[in-house]
Amino acid sequence: KAGVTQTPRYLIKTRGQQVTLSCSPISGHRSVSWYQQTPGQGLQFLFEYFSETQRNKGNFPGRFSGRQFSNSRSEMNVSTLELGDSALYLCASSLGDSRYNEQFFGPGTRLTVL
Amino acid sequence: KNEVEQSPQNLTAQEGEFITINCSYSVGISALHWLQQHPGGGIVSLFMLSSGKKKHGRLIATINIQEKHSSLHITASHPRDSAVYICAVGGSQGNLIFGKGTKLSVKP
Numbered sequence: 001k002a003g004v005t006q007t008p009r010y011l012i013k014t015r016g017q018q019v020t021l022s023c024s025p026i027s028g029h030r031s032v033s034w035y036q037q038t039p040g041q042g043l044q045f046l047f048e049y050f051s052e053t054q055r056n057k058g059n060f061p062g063r064f065s066g067r068q069f070s071n072s073r074s075e076m077n078v079s080t081l082e083l084g085d086s087a088l089y090l091c092a093s094s095l096g097d098s099r100y101n102e103q104f105f106g107p108g109t110r111l112t113v114l
Numbered sequence: 115k116n117e118v119e120q121s122p123q124n125l126t127a128q129e130g131e132f133i134t135i136n137c138s139y140s141v142g143i144s145a146l147h148w149l150q151q152h153p154g155g156g157i158v159s160l161f162m163l164s165s166g167k168k169k170h171g172r173l174i175a176t177i178n179i180q181e182k183h184s185s186l187h188i189t190a191s192h193p194r195d196s197a198v199y200i201c202a203v204g205g206s207q208g209n210l211i212f213g214k215g216t217k218l219s220v221k222p
Contacts, residue, residue, distance in 0.1 A: 099204025
């Protein structure tokens with residue numbers, strides 16, 4: 001079974017631009033969660049999607065948004081990029097609720113904002 | 115105070131040593147996850163547990179729900195065990211809350 005894939009793997013943007021990151025979950029997994037990882041804050045939850053519906057959202061500004069398609073693939077979007085958005089963005093898929101199910105992580109997208 | 119605390123933050127061990135990493139949490143949880151992150155960023159789920167003890171190879175995870183504490187043990191440590199180990203708990207708002215991680219370095 002193919003693992004979780006994320007594209008692109010690396011991205012460089014400038015302040016004020018917007019960016020879209022993509023995540024393809026493991027076949028059969030309906031839950032996709034997104035996380036931001038920075039050296040200072042560690043791993044932080046962004047949002048979770050299940051069957052095309054956002055189930056939960058973390059404590060991030062509205063510039064961070066996401067969606068999930070009928071094939072469970074998910075995208076997240078960050079608008080009006082700030083320097084502090086530089087981070088590793090990870091997605092993870094699971095069969096169900098991320099709290100109760102094993103999470104399978106993608107390799108991440110490393111975003112650098114200049 | 116963070117909702118999930120890990121100790122120690124950094125750990126250096128000699129190959130073959132028995133290693134313990136601790137995780138304490140202050141929120142009610144549904145399950146606790148132990149994750150491993152190697153340099154380069156990839157994260158692997160090691161264990162998910164809500165009670166008792168689980169074992170996989172040289173790794174053992176235990177949890178005490180009453181004391182809100184979990185431990186990850188590595189027996190006969192090896193340099194390839196060098197990684198960051200992260201504890202995460204399922205929060206009441208339906209998301210995972212992560213500890214800051216324990217950076218383990220095992221010297222040959």
